[in-house]
Structure formats: C-alpha cells, structure tokens
Amino acid sequence: MTLPAFSLVRPQTVAEALRVLQDAAPGQAKVIAGGTDLIPNLQMKLYAPQLVVDIKGIAALRGIEWSPGQGLRIGALTTLTELERAPIVREQFPVLAEAVAAVAGPLQRNMGTIGGNLCLETRCLWYNQSEFWRRALGGCLKLPMPNPHAAHPRTICHVAPGGKFCWAVWSGDSAPALLALDAEVEISGPRGVTRRPLRELYKNDGMDRLALGHDELLTAVHIPARAAGRRGTYRKLRIRNSIDYPLAGVAVAMEVDDQGICHAARVAIAAVNPAPLLVPQAEALLVGQKASPELIEEVARAVTRTGKPLTTSASTPEYRREMLRVFTRRALQACWDRRDNVEHERDTGD
Amino acid sequence: MEKILLKLCVNGETCQVAVPPNKLLLDVLREDLGLTGSKRGCDDSSCGCCAVLIDGTPMLSCVALAASYAGAEITTVEGLAPPGELHPVQEGFAVSGGAQCGYCTPGFLIATKALLDRNPQPTLEEIREALSSNLCRCTGYMQIYESVRLALERWQQVPRTAAASPTAAQGSQ
Ligand SMILES: Cc1cc2nc3c(=O)[nH]c(=O)nc-3n(C[C@H](O)[C@H](O)[C@H](O)COP(=O)(O)OP(=O)(O)OC[C@H]3O[C@@H](n4cnc5c(N)ncnc54)[C@H](O)[C@@H]3O)c2cc1C
Numbered sequence: 001m002t003l004p005a006f007s008l009v010r011p012q013t014v015a016e017a018l019r020v021l022q023d024a025a026p027g028q029a030k031v032i033a034g035g036t037d038l039i040p041n042l043q044m045k046l047y048a049p050q051l052v053v054d055i056k057g058i059a060a061l062r063g064i065e066w067s068p069g070q071g072l073r074i075g076a077l078t079t080l081t082e083l084e085r086a087p088i089v090r091e092q093f094p095v096l097a098e099a100v101a102a103v104a105g106p107l108q109r110n111m112g113t114i115g116g117n118l119c120l121e122t123r124c125l126w127y128n129q130s131e132f133w134r135r136a137l138g139g140c141l142k143l144p145m146p147n148p149h150a151a152h153p154r155t156i157c158h159v160a161p162g163g164k165f166c167w168a169v170w171s172g173d174s175a176p177a178l179l180a181l182d183a184e185v186e187i188s189g190p191r192g193v194t195r196r197p198l199r200e201l202y203k204n205d206g207m208d209r210l211a212l213g214h215d216e217l218l219t220a221v222h223i224p225a226r227a228a229g230r231r232g233t234y235r236k237l238r239i240r241n242s243i244d245y246p247l248a249g250v251a252v253a254m255e256v257d258d259q260g261i262c263h264a265a266r267v268a269i270a271a272v273n274p275a276p277l278l279v280p281q282a283e284a285l286l287v288g289q290k291a292s293p294e295l296i297e298e299v300a301r302a303v304t305r306t307g308k309p310l311t312t313s314a315s316t317p318e319y320r321r322e323m324l325r326v327f328t329r330r331a332l333q334a335c336w337d338r339r340d341n342v343e344h345e346r347d348t349g350d
Numbered sequence: 351m352e353k354i355l356l357k358l359c360v361n362g363e364t365c366q367v368a369v370p371p372n373k374l375l376l377d378v379l380r381e382d383l384g385l386t387g388s389k390r391g392c393d394d395s396s397c398g399c400c401a402v403l404i405d406g407t408p409m410l411s412c413v414a415l416a417a418s419y420a421g422a423e424i425t426t427v428e429g430l431a432p433p434g435e436l437h438p439v440q441e442g443f444a445v446s447g448g449a450q451c452g453y454c455t456p457g458f459l460i461a462t463k464a465l466l467d468r469n470p471q472p473t474l475e476e477i478r479e480a481l482s483s484n485l486c487r488c489t490g491y492m493q494i495y496e497s498v499r500l501a502l503e504r505w506q507q508v509p510r511t512a513a514a515s516p517t518a519a520q521g522s523q
C-alpha cells in the first residue's frame with residue numbers, strides 16, 4: 001500500500017510547528033500525532049496533503065499534571081493508554097477513564113493521542129471507503145469524485161439526497177466524557193495561547209468539523225478541579241466490542257449527595273451527530289432531584305431529541321436511537337446507585 | 351519522490367535506509383530490511399498482524415511512518431529470540447497450536463511478549479483485553495489463550511532479565 005506523496009517535517013517545539021503550519025497554504029498541511037486516524041485516511045486517499053507535520057517530537061505536549069487548585073492538565077500528545085492507566089484519571093474522572101478505555105483496541109490506544117482523538121475526522125459509510133469504491137459511486141458531498149459512468153453522475157449526499165449538509169458523524173469517545181467534565185481546550189496559534197470550552201471546538205458540520213485554524217494546534221486539555229470526583233460512566237454501542245468505532249455513545253457525570261439528591265449533572269452523546277453534544281435539558285431536569293423511573297425516562301427522551309442518527313453507519317438509525325435511550329437509563333441509574341467511583345464491567349448493549 | 355536517509359534501530363542493530371517520507375514502517379521492515387515476519391493483514395489498521403515493539407510498547411507498524419521512528423528501539427518478531435532459538439512465548443504458541451495458517455501469529459507473539467513484560471501474572475480477562483487488537487481467522491482464539499497460558503509457565507522458568515530485555519536477540523537479522 002502506498003500513501004499519497006508528501007514531505008515530512010518533525011518540529012521539536014510548538015513554536016517551530018506553528019511556523020511550519022503558518023507557512024503552508026491552507027489545506028496543504030496535515031498534522032500527525034499517533035497517526036491512527038490520519039494514516040488509514042491517507043491510505044484511502046481521503047486527503048492529499050503536500051506536507052505532513054509530525055508533532056510527536058514536541059516533548060512539551062506530553063504528560064498529565066494535577067493540582068487541586070488548577071485541576072487536570074492533559075498534554076495533547078498523552079496517549080489514550082497513559083490516560084486510561086493514570087491513577088488520578090481512574091479515581092477522580094471515571095467517565096473519562098471508561099471512555100478512553102473504550103476507544104479502538106489496546107494497540108491503537110498505545111499510539112493514539114488525546115489531541116488526535118479530539119480532532120478526529122468525521123466518519124460516514126459513504127466516505128470511509130477505498131478510492132475505487134468512492135469513484136464508482138461518484139463520491140459524495142464531503143469528497144466529490146465526478147465520474148460520468150458512476151451510479152450517481154451528479155455529486156449527492158447519499159444519506160440525505162438533495163441536501164446540502166454533510167451528516168458525517170463525530171465518532172470519537174473521549175469528547176463526550178470531557179464535555180461532561182466541563183473541559184476546556186488550550187489552542188496555540190499565531191495569536192498566542194487561548195483557552196476555550198471544548199464544546200466551542202465543534203461546529204456540528206460533517207464537512208468542516210472543527211473551529212480550529214489551519215495554523216493552530218490543540219496543545220492541551222484542561223478539566224476544572226470542580227469536576228473531580230464526579231460519579232460518571234460511559235456507554236458505547238459498536239459492532240465488535242473489542243475494536244470498533246462507536247455507533248452511539250452516552251457519557252454521564254453527576255454529583256450526588258448522601259441523600260441521593262443530584263447537585264450537578266451533565267449528559268453528553270457521541271456518534272449520532274456531526275459533533276459530540278451536551279444534552280441541554282439534562283442538567284435542568286436532574287439537579288435538585290432524587291432518582292425515579294419517570295425522571296430517568298424523561299432525561300432519556302431529551303437525549304433522543306438531541307441525537308439525530310441517520311444512515312451513516314452499518315447499523316440502523318432506529319437501533320442507534322433506541323440504544324441512546326437504553327444507555328442513558330442505565331448510565332443514570334449506575335451513577336445514582338454508586339457510592340464511590342468503583343469501576344464496573346463494560347456495558348456493551350447486550 | 352525525494353528520499354530521506356534514516357537510521358533505524360531494529361532488533362538491536364542500527365541500519366541505514368534511504369526511503370521516501372511517506373513510507374510506512376511496515377513496508378520498510380518488509381521491503382528494505384527483508385524482515386517479512388511482520389504482516390499486512392488489513393487496509394484500515396484493524397487487524398494487528400503488523401504489530402512491533404517500539405521502545406518496548408506494542409504498536410501497529412502500518413500506521414507508523416518509518417521516518418517518525420528513527421532513533422527508537424524497534425523489535426520485530428524476528429528479534430524475539432536469537433536465531434535458532436525460541437522465546438518462551440513462541441514455544442507456547444508452537445506447543446499449544448496457537449497458530450494455524452500463521453498469518454496473525456507474529457502480531458500475537460509481539461502483543462503477548464509486551465503483556466508479559468508489563469504484567470507477568472495476567473488473568474484470562476487481562477490476556478483477552480491485551481490481545482483484543484489482534485484478529486485471527488483460524489484458531490477461534492481458544493488455542494491462542496491456551497498458548498499464552500503455557501508461555502506464562504515457561505516464562506516463569508527463564509531468568510527475567512535476559513528474556514525481558516528487547517536487545518536479548520543480538521544480530522538476529
Ligand atoms: C481500527 C481502529 C478503530 C478505532 N476505533 C476508535 C474508537 O472506537 N473510538 C475513537 O474515538 N477512535 C477510534 N479510532 C481512531 C483513533 O485510534 C483514536 O481516535 C486516536 O485517539 C486518534 O489519535 P491519533 O493521535 O492517532 O490521531 P492522528 O491520526 O494523528 O490525528 C487525527 C486527526 O487529528 C489531527 N490532530 C492530531 N493531533 C492534533 C493536535 N494536537 N492539534 C490539531 N490537530 C491535531 C490530525 O491532523 C488528524 O486530522 C480507531 C482507529 C482505528 C485504526
């Protein structure tokens with residue numbers, strides 16, 4: 001297998017990487033971290049960058065730091081395996097530990113980074129295919145491949161024919177967990193270093209997924225100290241439980257007192273929209289309440305109103321929507337029932 | 351395409367190769383260094399047949415650009431034991447029928463070696479988890495788990511320092 005031709009640079013500092021990105025024409029350079037998303041996509045000829053910028057040599061982007069005042073700072077190059085094993089993450093941020101442990105398989109997690117996971121390309125049944133397959137079809141909105149002999153000579157969206165919007169799906173697992181923990185991302189660019197809420201990184205557009213300039217790098221993720229100790233869990237639907245991308249994902253993080261009253265709650269979902277999304281009504285419904293089947297059902301309904309699964313994957317939209325409901329119910333119940341953040345067996349929907 | 355000169359450290363030996371920057375470590379190992387033990391089993395980095403140890407950690411050589419790993423310690427299945435000898439993990443697989451067609455075996459051997467280096471007393475659940483990036487189309491996995499169990503027994507009989515060192519297999523190309 002050959003990848004498209006490109007030049008490679010390996011900057012050793014953030015400043016050097018930013019210079020290289022700034023000098024490249026927009027769209028001509030691709031950043032590579034672990035490569036577990038970029039390389040398969042290059043292999044399928046989904047991109048043809050002139051330049052690949054390997055940031056793995058930038059030591060300043062590695063490592064996890066915790067301070068009770070500042071919270072948790074995770075360098076963008078921290079691998080998913082490092083996160084999954086870090087005692088502070090397992091003990092204080094269980095929803096994140098569960099979500100990263102559910103990404104791909106262990107060999108992918110040894111390479112895949114948190115930065116790459118948060119900047120993942122969106123995925124669709126009609127896009128993540130070989131060049132040959134896509135050409136025969138005539139491509140799609142996200143990647144047109146005009147071909148007079150194709151099944152569809154005019155480029156169309158195969159998920160919503162006639163539509164002008166790309167529904168390719170956000171298929172990362174750590175983002176919903178980090179949304180549930182009020183995380184912020186640190187972005188470095190020509191205008192210096194800024195911090196913004198993680199939810200502002202996502203544009204909810206399958207074609208143009210990230211609010212990140214071509215000359216910017218995601219350099220770290222911050223979780224505020226107030227989110228430490230929240231009960232939490234992540235539930236994920238996939239075809240093969242050992243390795244596959246999510247088809248639906250639900251992350252819950254909650255504070256519950258000794259009387260069983262909820263004091264803070266976030267519910268976030270992934271793999272059913274072009275962005276990972278917080279469910280807006282969940283907090284208002286849950287805060288101040290004790291668990292009841294009616295309340296849990298109401299939150300589950302709110303979740304299915306936010307999630308919009310379409311025919312973007314190998315599983316049906318109906319099944320994925322139903323699993324959002326099931327996972328929400330189970331995740332909320334598990335958070336309420338749990339006295340401490342002990343780990344539990346993975347919920348795979350069976 | 352322009353080529354770049356790389357120094358790779360593979361199985362304890364340093365070698366120089368001139369390769370284009372878009373060449374994958376898997377292809378450099380197989381085509382430029384003649385180390386055909388690592389296999390390509392898929393197109394989307396989901397099978398584990400290409401696994402190698404990079405600085406002791408099992409990784410997929412099909413998502414690694416060779417140029418990104420210049421200077422790292424790379425161990426392939428050829429480097430697990432000196433020529434003519436078997437690593438305890440290889441013995442386990444040979445004795446328990448952990449390989450049928452054998453195509454997936456190098457990847458399983460690498461993932462198993464890394465597991466035992468990190469956790470010499472894994473439970474069955476830990477073995478299954480550590481090997482869950484590796485797919486096998488023949489064995490149905492049970493013989494593989496049995497092989498790991500046997501490897502574990504043999505592993506405990508060898509002096510840990512010799513077997514655990516990635517450079518145990520000097521000059522094995
Ligand atoms: C078989 C298989 C199964 C998978 N299953 C899952 C799954 O279940 N869940 C899941 O979430 N992922 C899955 N993945 C994808 C992937 O392994 C992870 O998401 C991983 O965390 C990606 O990180 P990376 O460092 O390898 O990304 P890379 O491939 O290096 O980069 C991914 C994207 O992010 C950009 N990027 C990377 N770092 C930065 C940065 N610091 N700043 C700006 N842009 C950046 C790159 O340009 C690229 O577009 C799977 C991959 C494979 C091969």
Ligand code: FES
Nearest residue numbers: 391397398400412
């Ligand atoms: S060849 Fe299949 S994972 Fe590398």
Ligand code: FES
Nearest residue numbers: 450451486487488
């Ligand atoms: S032995 Fe044939 S694929 Fe595993």
